[in-house]
Amino acid sequence: MSRKGSLRTYVLTRLVLAIPTVLILLTMVFLLMRVAPGNPIQVALGGHLSQQEIDRRSAEAGYDKPILTQYVEYLGDVFTGNLGTTLTDHRTVTSIIVENGSATLELTIAAMLVALVVGLTIGILAGRFRDTPIDLGGRLFGIVVYAAPVFFVGYLLQLLFGSTLGWLPTSGRVGPVTEYELDTTTHLYLIDSLISGNFNAFEDTVLHLILPAVTLGLLVSGVLIRLVRVNLMQTMRGDYVEAARARGVRERRVVLEHAFRNALIPVVTVAGLQFAILLGGAILTEQTFNWPGLGSELVRYLNERDYIAVQGIITVFALAVVLVSLMIDLINAFIDPRVRY
Amino acid sequence: MSHVRRLGIAAVLVAAIAAIAAGCGSSGGGGGTIIRGTTDQPVSYDPAGAYDLPSYDVIYNVYQNLMTIPPGENKPVPEAAEKCDFTNPTTYECTLKDGLKFSDGDSLDAKDVKFSFDRNVEIADPNGASSLLANMKSVDAPDDKTVVFHLKKPDATWPFVLTVASFAIVDDSDFPKDKLQPSDEVIGSGRYTVASYKPGQQTVLEKNESYTGDDPAENDQAIVQYYDKPSALKLDVENGEVDIAYRSLSPTDIDSLRDADGVSIVEGNGTEIRYLVFNLKLQEGGSDAQKQAVRQAVAQTVDRAAIAKNVYDDTVQPLYSMVPQGLQFATKAFAEKYGESPDVNAAKKTLSDAGVDTPVPLEIWWTPSHYGPSSGDEYAEIKNQLDDSGLFTVSLKSTEWTQYSEAAFTNKYPEYELGWFPDYPDANDYTAPFYAKDSFLNISYDNPEMNKLLEQEAATTDEAKRAELFKKIQDIGAEDVPTVPIWQGKQVAAVRDGVSGVEDTFDPSFIFRYWLITKD
Numbered sequence: 102m103s104r105k106g107s108l109r110t111y112v113l114t115r116l117v118l119a120i121p122t123v124l125i126l127l128t129m130v131f132l133l134m135r136v137a138p139g140n141p142i143q144v145a146l147g148g149h150l151s152q153q154e155i156d157r158r159s160a161e162a163g164y165d166k167p168i169l170t171q172y173v174e175y176l177g178d179v180f181t182g183n184l185g186t187t188l189t190d191h192r193t194v195t196s197i198i199v200e201n202g203s204a205t206l207e208l209t210i211a212a213m214l215v216a217l218v219v220g221l222t223i224g225i226l227a228g229r230f231r232d233t234p235i236d237l238g239g240r241l242f243g244i245v246v247y248a249a250p251v252f253f254v255g256y257l258l259q260l261l262f263g264s265t266l267g268w269l270p271t272s273g274r275v276g277p278v279t280e281y282e283l284d285t286t287t288h289l290y291l292i293d294s295l296i297s298g299n300f301n302a303f304e305d306t307v308l309h310l311i312l313p314a315v316t317l318g319l320l321v322s323g324v325l326i327r328l329v330r331v332n333l334m335q336t337m338r339g340d341y342v343e344a345a346r347a348r349g350v351r352e353r354r355v356v357l358e359h360a361f362r363n364a365l366i367p368v369v370t371v372a373g374l375q376f377a378i379l380l381g382g383a384i385l386t387e388q389t390f391n392w393p394g395l396g397s398e399l400v401r402y403l404n405e406r407d408y409i410a411v412q413g414i415i416t417v418f419a420l421a422v423v424l425v426s427l428m429i430d431l432i433n434a435f436i437d438p439r440v441r442y
Numbered sequence: 443m444s445h446v447r448r449l450g451i452a453a454v455l456v457a458a459i460a461a462i463a464a465g466c467g468s469s470g471g472g473g474g475t476i477i478r479g480t481t482d483q484p485v486s487y488d489p490a491g492a493y494d495l496p497s498y499d500v501i502y503n504v505y506q507n508l509m510t511i512p513p514g515e516n517k518p519v520p521e522a523a524e525k526c527d528f529t530n531p532t533t534y535e536c537t538l539k540d541g542l543k544f545s546d547g548d549s550l551d552a553k554d555v556k557f558s559f560d561r562n563v564e565i566a567d568p569n570g571a572s573s574l575l576a577n578m579k580s581v582d583a584p585d586d587k588t589v590v591f592h593l594k595k596p597d598a599t600w601p602f603v604l605t606v607a608s609f610a611i612v613d614d615s616d617f618p619k620d621k622l623q624p625s626d627e628v629i630g631s632g633r634y635t636v637a638s639y640k641p642g643q644q645t646v647l648e649k650n651e652s653y654t655g656d657d658p659a660e661n662d663q664a665i666v667q668y669y670d671k672p673s674a675l676k677l678d679v680e681n682g683e684v685d686i687a688y689r690s691l692s693p694t695d696i697d698s699l700r701d702a703d704g705v706s707i708v709e710g711n712g713t714e715i716r717y718l719v720f721n722l723k724l725q726e727g728g729s730d731a732q733k734q735a736v737r738q739a740v741a742q743t744v745d746r747a748a749i750a751k752n753v754y755d756d757t758v759q760p761l762y763s764m765v766p767q768g769l770q771f772a773t774k775a776f777a778e779k780y781g782e783s784p785d786v787n788a789a790k791k792t793l794s795d796a797g798v799d800t801p802v803p804l805e806i807w808w809t810p811s812h813y814g815p816s817s818g819d820e821y822a823e824i825k826n827q828l829d830d831s832g833l834f835t836v837s838l839k840s841t842e843w844t845q846y847s848e849a850a851f852t853n854k855y856p857e858y859e860l861g862w863f864p865d866y867p868d869a870n871d872y873t874a875p876f877y878a879k880d881s882f883l884n885i886s887y888d889n890p891e892m893n894k895l896l897e898q899e900a901a902t903t904d905e906a907k908r909a910e911l912f913k914k915i916q917d918i919g920a921e922d923v924p925t926v927p928i929w930q931g932k933q934v935a936a937v938r939d940g941v942s943g944v945e946d947t948f949d950p951s952f953i954f955r956y957w958l959i960t961k962d
Contacts, residue, residue, distance in 0.1 A: 138844050139848065145494065148850070149862075149863075158568040159568070263681060264681065270681065277477045278665070393643045
């Protein structure tokens with residue numbers, strides 16, 4: 102089969118396989134939310150109204166419809182792009198995705214930048230200076246940041262840079278007044294503040310972003326450090342690296358331009374997957390820093406048994422993860438024909 | 443691009459970020475802006491869709507009711523009304539003040555009031571309080587200034603019902619009659635307007651310059667900032683990011699903040715209560731008399747002062763009646779009958795007189811996910827107290843709130859914890875829901891004398907008569923003990939220096955009056 106035909110087949114197959122993947126996930130979420138006891142009215146008004154009154158209100162709200170009816174209605178809504186309105190606070194799920202999803206996206210991008218800078222730098226140094234104190238220190242750092250609970254690291258940074266030194270704010274995307282005054286077009290505050298020329302808001306956004314991005318970024322960097330180190334050591338043993346050295350290429354260029362570039366392929370894959378996972382909302386980080394992202398909203402709606410909100414958010418998560426991993430696989434398939442079917 | 447240039451750009455970026463970080467402090471509000479942080483999240487700012495304290499916090503500031511509870515008091519007085527009174531036992535008539543206006547300039551008249559109540563009943567939102575209007579047969583607006591409520595039966599609490607935020611007055615030309623108005627599009631006649639609402643993040647209230655009532659706002663703007671975790675709120679009030687942290691900081695956080703620079707702890711009387719419930723059908727005891735003896739013995743053994751001190755660091759106070767102190771007609775019935783301190787010997791005698799073998803096994807349920815982080819400690823303390831008396835052996839069980847809130851009222855738990863926030867600050871709201879035959883507790887408690895007293899107190903507006911009736915009700919409650927009151931919460935806030943007025947709004951009504959708060 103030709104290269105083009107093989108790639109096309111691969112793409113089509115992956116696209117087709119994505120559909121049942123998403124469908125299975127949506128069905129699981131639907132069933133789990135229905136199986137879990139309670140509904141939003143029970144959560145909100147239990148202990149204040151009689152169970153009879155709660156049951157009456159629940160029936161009026163349609164919570165006792167047959168499961169199959171609810172499932173068909175749910176799938177119908179999803180496939181027509183109607184993710185619904187939350188039961189507890191009457192928000193459209195679309196608005197949650199846009200507003201809170203933007204918060205998560207901004208944090209994720211910032212955290213990935215931190216992860217890449219820290220992870221790649223330390224990984225390269227550890228791989229280049231293998232079995233030296235630099236390597237040991239780098240590996241130890243990678244293990245510690247990966248193993249330390251993210252909320253614990255977050256609290257420590259809040260206490261140090263927020264409470265003790267007073268350098269950085271400890272919660273939210275921006276201060277309360279900036280939150281109100283900022284014109285939000287994209288809901289990405291860094292961009293919105295630049296668009297509106299509000300440099301105070303830009304500064305406020307950067308300051309608020311530092312601690313949560315560093316907390317989350319360090320966690321992800323722990324994964325990247327080891328991956329970069331191992332892959333770099335492997336590529337450094339390659340013949341082409343020896344050939345470059347024999348041609349008199351400087352060691353820095355050998356490492357960065359020859360060995361590292363080839364070591365990047367699996368790193369890109371993992372980094373991309375990490376990005377997709379973080380788009381699902383780094384719940385612990387968001388809650389620690391009161392970051393109004395999708396993760397913290399998901400937890401809140403789960404506690405309130407707002408299954409419309411939960412279903413809608415998980416649907417978008419699932420689509421985001423499937424799409425990103427699909428893109429990574431397609432890129433890899435394009436680069437490396439051995440990956441295709 | 444060369445390595446040197448790349449490195450140079452990176453270095454500049456890092457240096458810029460470091461310079462910004464080193465140079466800046468917090469970004470709290472200033473001037474006429476009050477910023478309050480809270481972990482409470484509202485449901486709806488349309489009164490017809492609200493039956494929760496966080497929504498009420500804003501509704502009381504954005505709308506007017508016919509009646510209200512003034513700061514520091516516990517009885518309703520006219521707000522949008524000039525005067526209100528019963529014209530006969532089942533007819534309540536209000537005359538509106540002149541010149542009332544909504545914030546968009548529309549006049550507020552009796553038709554708006556009628557519309558507000560009618561739509562509340564028609565919408566009957568699942569999260570709303572329309573069930574409190576069950577006794578309302580109809581409401582009329584015979585002219586622009588007169589509103590007449592026709593009740594199904596006499597109800598002395600009706601003036602209190604009119605103070606509830608769910609029955610605030612809305613504009614019939616702006617609000618739909620059959621569905622809720624989005625929270626960011628509400629319009630009221632109160633001291634503030636909702637300038638912005640970002641769910642999960644903040645609500646911004648701006649002073650309503652068209653407000654025609656008493657006590658206009660003493661600040662220009664109030665921002666309510668929402669937090670997921672009390673710990674994040676605590677840090678922000680310490681750092682000055684918010685001016686007031688109110689609801690809900692843990693006792694540990696409050697204790698820590700007492701020593702924080704620039705922060706004071708402000709306390710006031712609260713009317714949130716916690717109590718232990720007995721399901722009379724399921725509880726231990728071979729006969730009704732033995733069951734009552736078990737309940738009385740528990741009431742005699744529980745050390746409320748120890749719970750208040752050891753578990754809650756005195757942010758709550760012992761409660762000796764289901765009606766909390768600070769409300770009219772509250773007594774200390776349990777203290778009068780059993781004493782304020784635990785009396786194990788008396789409890790032992792109570793049990794032996796009834797022929798109850800000891801230790802009595804008790805299965806007490808509690809929930810970790812609704813009543814705050816100290817619930818577990820509270821019930822561990824209760825268990826220790828009861829076990830240490832030698833009269834009881836307690837097994838503690840817990841489950842998550844959603845399951846708990848259904849199981850507790852469907853005959854699954856013999857003894858369990860509950861809490862209560864008032865719908866309105868009247869003793870009726872702390873007695874009828876628990877002691878009536880058709881109580882929401884569904885615990886098979888039915889005392890004909892109690893039922894008659896509850897009917898009588900609801901039917902009379904004579905305060906002396908109500909006082910007498912409520913005393914009897916509370917005494918019977920202490921005798922029968924279907925519930926054991928444990929504590930009554932204080933309203934506690936952490937407030938930055940220079941902010942005043944918070945203490946003025948802490949009273950039994952639970953109305954958080956942003957308009958009273960000022961900042962230097």
